[in-house]
Structures are given as structure tokens and as C-alpha cells.
Amino acid sequence: RHGKLKLYEAKTGITTVVGELNVFPEREDGLMGMAKDPDFAKNNWLYLYYAPASEAALNRLSRFDFVDNKLDLDSEVKILDIDLFRGCCHSGGGLEFDSEGNLYLGIGDDSTPFESSNFNPIDERPDQPKNVDAQRSSGNTNDLRGAILRIKPNPEGGYSIPEGNLFPVGTPQTRPEIYIKGNRNPFRFSIDSRNGNLFWGEVGPDGSEDKEGRGPRGYDEINVATGPGYYGWPYFVGNNYAYWKYDFATSESLYQFDPKAPKNTSPNNTGMEILPEAQPPLIYYPYAESEEFPMLGQGGRNAMAGQVYYREDYEASDVRFPGYYDEKLFIYDWMRNWIFTVSLTENFEYDTMERFMPETHFEKPMDMQFGKDGSLYVLEYGTFWRANNDDSGLYRIVFSEGNRKPEVKISADQIAGAAPFTVRFSSAGTQDLDAEDQVKLSWEFGEKGSTSTEQNPTHTFEQPGVYKVKLTATDLKGESASSFIEVKVGNEAPEVSIDWGGNRSFYFGEETVNYTVSATDKEDGKIDPAQINFTIDYLESGYDLIEMGHQEEILSIGETYLNEAGCKACHGINNKSVGPDYTSVSEKYKDDPNAKSYLINKVRNGGAGVWGDQIMPGHTHLDEKKVGQMMDFILGIANPSAISGLPASGRYALDKTEDPEGFYMIQASYQDRGANGIPAIKTTKQLKLRNTRVSAYSADGLEGAARANPEDEHYVQFTESGSWLLFRAIDLSEINNITLSIMPGNTVGKIQVRAGSPDGELLAESDMLTKNSRPASGPQVGWFEVPFSISATEYFGDLYFVYVTEEPISIWSTFNLSTLHFVK
Known part of the structure; x- marks a missing residue:
């Protein structure tokens, strides 16, 4: 509806945004229909039916070129x-x-x-x-x-x-x-x-x-x-x-x-x-x-x-x-x-x-x-x-005639470390899809004669090396399937820490904060603080927290923007795709003092001839500041010193605090030198400072609840007792009160604040919340605010907001939560 064209690639399992139209997305309009030309394999024509944001009263059917997995907006007919x-x-x-x-x-x-x-x-x-x-x-x-x-x-x-x-x-x-x-x-x-x-x-x-x-x-x-x-x-x-x-x-x-x-x-x-x-x-x-x-x-x-x-x-x-x-x-x-x-x-x-x-x-x-x-x-x-x-x-x-192969899932608590390296493996999720037949498990740890038939074995790798661990599941009829995971032994990941003198989740207005960052690495020995890359970036409102997600490896702001813009559809970090890989680009321009401005212009206006005949279309729709952060990441691959970092200790002024959706991203990273034939490992530590008024819509996870966005409103609907919202890395030090902006409908229930899990330690809870909870002096229709206190605590971690009610909730009458205000 909001104009994004997405491509799912079965081979990789990855979905990327490959085009975005500027549409009017309200009511039932937006990007509404799509069809490939019958001769698409030859002409690459794609037909889209959409509501142009620039037109007051029409919807449009247009044809576009879709080349190299990208929608060419300039080709519209x-x-x-x-x-x-x-x-x-x-x-x-x-x-x-x-x-x-x-x-x-x-x-x-x-x-x-x-x-x-x-x-x-x-x-x-x-x-x-x-x-x-x-x-x-x-x-x-x-x-x-x-x-x-x-x-x-x-x-x-x-x-x-x-x-x-x-x-x-x-x-x-x-x-x-x-x-x-x-x-x-x-x-x-x-x-x-x-x-x-x-x-x-x-x-x-x-x-x-x-x-x-x-x-x-x-x-x-x-x-x-x-x-x-x-x-x-x-x-x-x-x-x-x-x-x-x-x-x-x-x-x-x-x-x-x-x-x-x-x-x-x-x-x-x-x-x-x-x-x-x-x-x-x-x-x-x-x-x-x-x-x-x-x-x-x-x-x-x-x-x-x-x-x-x-x-x-x-x-x-x-x-x-x-x-x-x-x-x-x-x-x-x-x-x-x-x-x-x-x-x-x-x-x-x-x-x-x-x-x-x-x-x-x-x-x-x-x-x-x-x-x-x-x-x-x-x-x-x-x-x-x-x-x-x-x-x-x-x-x-898919249709599967007769007996199906088992479904195999393999995981490990860690996949890289120094020798000797002990790993706990898991087969959780492995199952026989037919009835409830039992499966026989067989583990191979990549070392001669090293096997196991346990469900969740533990194995110690004594020598450095790269080990391909294989889990095979066989059902009672002899059908089998396998899955693999790679374990790298010989190089311990570095440890990075940020000693931040203020609250680690929120800013409370303009203030100056003392900080120190440090890193240790088992193989590299003492780390010179100058080798730690430390950055603080302010991201303005409109940055999509939900799109950013949570990855196994925390990415830099620049790489996150590359992912968000779908750039990796045409450029790999190390592997050439439609265009050159980013490592090659970084090597080519690492000694050029004008490289950043040159590459920003290249991305926004397009060009060809440097890396072959392939034409790169212009991306004028991308924010120039974001493109600059993308270039910082790319140029930093071959020349880490090219990244504009901060000293490892000092004072930082938080002076952008008015925007309720803007936030500071604080990141410290160190990449070791590799050891025992194992490539270098980069560790990044991250803090995210946000406004104390937090949109429920921006929750990092939820269950039994749904994000709703009718017209220009954004809020969360709780749909059953036990529904919850998750906010990661919340620092409750200095927080004495949480104020909820709610619209309860006809429901009767309360919000519980729990640590670590939906049934974790109860840190606070509201009174019973109904439409009658509305303050007499406040607005008498729509949203209203209800505060409740929270006892002094130094808790810092995942925070769950759980809705508890003894009454059924219908799809037409839900408990709605707009914002949570964390108050000193």
C-alpha cells in the first residue's frame, strides 16, 4: 500500500525492496496492483496500478522497466x-x-x-x-x-x-x-x-x-x-x-x-x-x-x-x-x-x-x-x-506424495572462539512431518571419528580450524535429511565495552555525558584505544526502527542504510554482483581525499564506465546525509581510519532532544587481526538513546498484539490477555514513573512491566484500566494519559509490557496503546 515493491529470492531466502513509488496510501489507495508483461523475459516490462501522491484525484496504470532486479522509476510510460x-x-x-x-x-x-x-x-x-x-x-x-x-x-x-x-x-x-x-x-x-x-x-x-x-x-x-x-x-x-x-x-x-x-x-x-x-x-x-x-x-x-x-x-x-x-x-x-x-x-x-x-x-x-x-x-x-x-x-x-523427509534444524550457542573451544549444539525444531514418527539423529563434528547420536550434544574442538558440523535426521521409513553449521576455532572474538556516564536508553533534555570505551582481545593482547572505532550518530525522525531489526552482528549505521535501501541487491561486500563489490570500491578509493563526495554524487546521479558497461541508475530519492554514511562504511572497509570517529574517552553533548522520534546511535567497534588461520572478527557494542516518550508502534517485538496505522495514527492493539510488547535494552535507572497514552475501548485490564520475559520479574503494574480511567480534567474523547509509578531499580535489559485481563477481547474492541512516557 505504501508504494514499496519487494522481491523475494528463493535461493537466498532474502526479501529486498527493489523499488518505491511516491503514492497516496490512505483509504484503500496506494500501490494496488502489479503484473508482468507476457514477454517479460525479453522486455523486462512491469505494469503497476497506483495512486500518485502528486495527483489529487486519479489512479494510474503505468509501465516500468524492471532491470537487474531494480524498478527504474525514470522509465515510466x-x-x-x-x-x-x-x-x-x-x-x-x-x-x-x-x-x-x-x-x-x-x-x-x-x-x-x-x-x-x-x-x-x-x-x-x-x-x-x-x-x-x-x-x-x-x-x-x-x-x-x-x-x-x-x-x-x-x-x-x-x-x-x-x-x-x-x-x-x-x-x-x-x-x-x-x-x-x-x-x-x-x-x-x-x-x-x-x-x-x-x-x-x-x-x-x-x-x-x-x-x-x-x-x-x-x-x-x-x-x-x-x-x-x-x-x-x-x-x-x-x-x-x-x-x-x-x-x-x-x-x-x-x-x-x-x-x-x-x-x-x-x-x-x-x-x-x-x-x-x-x-x-x-x-x-x-x-x-x-x-x-x-x-x-x-x-x-x-x-x-x-x-x-x-x-x-x-x-x-x-x-x-x-x-x-x-x-x-x-x-x-x-x-x-x-x-x-x-x-x-x-x-x-x-x-x-x-x-x-x-x-x-x-x-x-x-x-x-x-x-x-x-x-x-x-x-x-x-x-x-x-x-x-x-x-x-x-x-x-507443495504436494508431497507418500512419506516426506524430516525437517532438520541445527543451532549452536557459539560458532567462533579460541582453542580449545566447547560448543553446545541443539537439534530443536527437527521433526518428522508425517504423523508423530520418531527420528534418529546423527551428528558429525568435522573431525575424524567424532560423532554423536544425542539430541543436544556438547563437543570440544581441541585444535584450530574451520569445522563443518552436520546433523542428519532419519525417519522410521529410512528417509533422511541434513543441515550444516560452520564452527571457526582459533580466534576469540574481541570484547568491547562502553562506559556511558548517563542513562543508557534515554536522554532527558540537553546534557553533556562523560564516556570511555575499551576493548580486549585474547590473541591481540593489549588494545590501543586509538584502534577502537567510536561513533555517535543522531538519526532524525522518520528512520524506520522496525525495518532496522535485530541482527546477529550489529551493523554500522552506514551498512544498515545500505540494507534498507536495497543496495546489496546489486553489490556484495566481497562478491561482485551486478555492480562492483564494496571491498573493491574501498580499495580503489582509499587514498583519494575526495572519494566520499565523489561517490555520494555517483550514487545520487548515476553513471557508468568505471567498472564496465553496466549503467547504475541515479538514486536521487535517497537522503544525501544517509548516502554519506553509506560511503563512510564502504571507504572504511579498506581504510578504517577513513571513518570519522570520536576519541576513546571524553565528553559528548546531547543537544538534539526535541524530536520525539529522533535518537542517538552510540557504537564502539574493534576488529582483531585474526589468528591461527581464522579470519579477523569484528565486535560492535551499541547503545541507543531515545526520547523518553516512546511510540508503542516502535516496539522491538510483540505477541498477541498488532501494530495499527489507520490514516496518520500509529498505535498497538492488544488482542488477548497475555499480549505483550518488547522493548530491548531499556535502562530503568532514574525512572520513577511510566505514563501510558491509551484508548481502552470496552476492555478492563492492566499493564504489567516485566524483566527479561513476558513472565519475568514483575517490576511495576498499572491500576485497572478502562474507559472510566479517564482523568476528569483531561480530554473526554480519544486518547488519554494514565501514569503509574515504578520502584527504584538499576535494571537494564529487555522490558516486556504485558496486558492482563480476565475478559474476552473482540477484534472490534481492543485495548489500544499509543505511547509510553518514561519519567524521572
């Missing part, structure tokens, strides 16, 4: 603009090509459902906003909204109209781009690879009961189109159940619409008055249990259509789905968390359906696609809408 209201709802955004090279685009009705009591929005009153009348869009043959378009993009830009759309070119009061009309929100659709049939999920209105004089309750639909057609909205829903022509000015019900000859008499209509006959859906279901399709259950609904599976369309791989699924349509529901397969008759009418993987809970399935090997990829949104959900993810489903 505009295909089609969709004029809209951009005031509320139903943007659609599905984008797919058929086998003939025609591009389909699904567009919602751009109408608000809230002013029509969740019946059909057909308010024609002249003093009302136009977006309360879907007759101007979905019911309008001269409007592209509320439709699925079918066009053929032209190489030079723009498009042509293929034969067979709903309205032939030149038909008065129509748009020839329209293939399907009468949609509310056709969010996900697919095209049958064999016959061109179009399947889509229609997200229906929220009405829960039929009402005489207004019309039917709401239904979601799965539709199939074997050719162009009109599918009823805003005059019909479900199995062509008819709404009434309702006069919002007089509250009169005038007549019920006729699906055989629907009529659009709205003054907001610029198209035909008599519409084509309404086509019925393939499947339809309300909030309550469906009489026609009871297997679909009941509750919230958000219908989406996946592909029709043809086994022969995919490689003859071991993982493709079996012939049992041949010609079956996959459908799924975002709210009900299920996937069904649907069998059709020869006339493409509904026959039967069955639950797919019924014992699997799909957490808001958002999209699905079969890979070329016949495996099924499913993108899960996670628990809450418009939230940065930690339970979202990309999953691959």
Missing part, C-alpha cells in the same frame, strides 16, 4: 489514468494478463457505503457528495469505475481496444475499455489459462438483514464471466436479489429494480439509461450461514478468486499438485481464513466445492499464485487491517 473521488472506498486494483496479451484491471465503485444504511448507495440528492451515488460509477456505462477493464497496452504507451468487450468502439455513452460492469469492489481475480474465462471475488456490502422497501442483506460473490457482461451493482447483489429505487429526500421506496432490464435514471449518470441484463454469480454468501453454500461458514467475509489449476501447465516436478485438482478453481476469503476448491460443470456452472487444507489456519490470505513448478504461493496479510502485522508472510505450499 503512462498507460491509463482513472479519474475518481478519492474520498472513501473501494479502489480495486487487481491486474492480470490473459493468453492473448490483453491486460485486465479491476476498479471498485469509488463510493461510500456508510450513508445508505449498508444497502446500495444510490443517493441522488444534489446537496450530497457525489460518492454516495454508485450509479455515477458502477451503474454508468460511460465511467471506468465499478468495472473490470480489458485493454491491450501499446509498446509506445497508451493502449488499444481488443475485440469482444462489452461495448463496441464508437457506441454512444459508453467506454470501450469495459469488459465487465456492475462491480462494487472486484479486488482479486484470475483468468483461466485454457479458455480465457474470468473469475473474480466481489466484496459486498455490510447489511445483515433484508428490509422491505430497501432491499436484500449484503452478500459476497464469486463470479465467472465467459464473455463480457453486466453483473448488477448497485441494483442487485447475491443471486440477483433486487434493491429498491429509494428516494433519500422523501424516504420513499418507489419500485424494485428488474434484473432483466435494469434502469439507471440518476442525474449523476452520464451513460446509457437502460443497462444490459444482470448476470448471476457463481457463488454467493452473506454474514450468516448460507443456505445454498453452508460449507463456507459464517461471519465476516471478503471473497477473492484464485486460479483454475491445470496440472499440465506446470513443470513435471515432484511438488506440483496432483491430477485430483485438475480444472478446479481456487477461491479464498480474507476474513474467514479459508481456501476452497470449486469444481465446475462443462457449462462453467457450479458443481461442488471442498475445503483445501482444512486443518490449516490461513491468516488473512491476500493473494495466491501457482509457481512454474506447480507449487502454490500464498501471501498472508496477518491479523489486522491496515496494520504492520508480525504474523503476515509469504508461504509456499
